Amino acid sequence: MSLSLSLKIPFMIRRLMRNRHLKPSEVRELQSKKLKALVKHSYSNVPYYRSLFKEIGLYPDDIKSVDDLDKIPILKKEDIRDLPVGQVTAKNIDLRKCWMFRTAGTTGTPMSIYWKKEARLYQWLRNYIWQLNCGDKITNRRVILGGSMPDTPRLVQKIGIFKTKRLSPFDSPETQIKQIKDFGPKTMITMPSCVMDLCKEINEKNIDGLNLRLVFTGGELLDEYTRNIVRETFEAELFDGYGANEVGRISSECVEQIGYHVSSDSIILEITKDGEAMSTGEEGEITVTNLDNLAMPFIRYNLEDFGILIDDECSCGCYFPLMKITRGRKSNVIQLPDGRAISAIRVYFDLILIQGIRKFQVIQEKIDQIIIKIVKDNRFTDETCEKIKQIFKQRLGNIEIDVSIVDNIPRDKSGKLQPFITRIPVKY
Numbered sequence: 001m002s003l004s005l006s007l008k009i010p011f012m013i014r015r016l017m018r019n020r021h022l023k024p025s026e027v028r029e030l031q032s033k034k035l036k037a038l039v040k041h042s043y044s045n046v047p048y049y050r051s052l053f054k055e056i057g058l059y060p061d062d063i064k065s066v067d068d069l070d071k072i073p074i075l076k077k078e079d080i081r082d083l084p085v086g087q088v089t090a091k092n093i094d095l096r097k098c099w100m101f102r103t104a105g106t107t108g109t110p111m112s113i114y115w116k117k118e119a120r121l122y123q124w125l126r127n128y129i130w131q132l133n134c135g136d137k138i139t140n141r142r143v144i145l146g147g148s149m150p151d152t153p154r155l156v157q158k159i160g161i162f163k164t165k166r167l168s169p170f171d172s173p174e175t176q177i178k179q180i181k182d183f184g185p186k187t188m189i190t191m192p193s194c195v196m197d198l199c200k201e202i203n204e205k206n207i208d209g210l211n212l213r214l215v216f217t218g219g220e221l222l223d224e225y226t227r228n229i230v231r232e233t234f235e236a237e238l239f240d241g242y243g244a245n246e247v248g249r250i251s252s253e254c255v256e257q258i259g260y261h262v263s264s265d266s267i268i269l270e271i272t273k274d275g276e277a278m279s280t281g282e283e284g285e286i287t288v289t290n291l292d293n294l295a296m297p298f299i300r301y302n303l304e305d306f307g308i309l310i311d312d313e314c315s316c317g318c319y320f321p322l323m324k325i326t327r328g329r330k331s332n333v334i335q336l337p338d339g340r341a342i343s344a345i346r347v348y349f350d351l352i353l354i355q356g357i358r359k360f361q362v363i364q365e366k367i368d369q370i371i372i373k374i375v376k377d378n379r380f381t382d383e384t385c386e387k388i389k390q391i392f393k394q395r396l397g398n399i400e401i402d403v404s405i406v407d408n409i410p411r412d413k414s415g416k417l418q419p420f421i422t423r424i425p426v427k428y
Contacts, residue, residue: 019265032065034291045090142187146415169415173201191219193417247290259322344420356380
């Protein structure tokens, strides 16, 4: 991090803290101002958007406020995934001076994502402000287990702030637990599947002495069962956040935990269906515009997750609107020979509750065949496999269910454990 950028940090923190208390009308004014600048920049400097706008007869001056956002078509991953980098990045920004990330590629070919350093630093600071508002302290040691959150800069750590140790999600739970004990953190930043592996190891072997007080999760869909197990195992509070490498932090839980506050000072979040914005309380696809990253703009970007906007009032002091994630990606659907499509989460969630299963992965190889890979633990019995088959038969009907016992289920390059994979084309 450059010295000039480091000197901006106090002012950036002050701005982020102030934004949390903006009234809804002030947030909308800020969003409209940023959106107009983003559209003008994208039209002038990003070949993809210039071509798109010309094709639909749209000019930057046509976008005057957030109310005009629906004039721009929704951006789907397949629209840009295979395009050359030069088509989707700004020609007036030196990409060599940007931070580059790779998406996990769970829905297809991975993408390279470019962020201006200042925009990414805002994301980094937003994460820390979120954690501090949930009870974290700058003097707390922390471990990062999986995920793409960057380490705290070394200079910051040297003066005793946010001392951080990164753990590999590919190490065994036994190794991870030893590293946690040796480092002595109060805070863990992780993914739900990673922390569940730890919980199973701790509960099976009656391990104590970890002394974690706060767990922050993200990167995967968090279910209430996992949330409760983590709280009980560590006797710690758990707060979940939602985001994506393409657009950064989208929303986060606060201490009230009645929903996820949208990061509305940097994000415009829409819930859409068939290209139309849905009303509060109506489920649809999560569609996001990032207002800060000019290196690689994402305008009305469909994340293929599902959620709702909620109008509950929160007493935490932040006026940002609330949302909830209702289910995972469109590709998390089991398609059946009779034409039905069933949410994979609703089917495989029962596996979480069955004793004897340490890890699992459900794979739809064919329209009429499901393969279930199981890593067993010491409570596994001969009846476990039959129970699994019965549950899936009840949910899916008369299709082939194969249960396979394996030694391990590998995580992807990002450290995520994909609970469901489909080998057949997804019909939307």
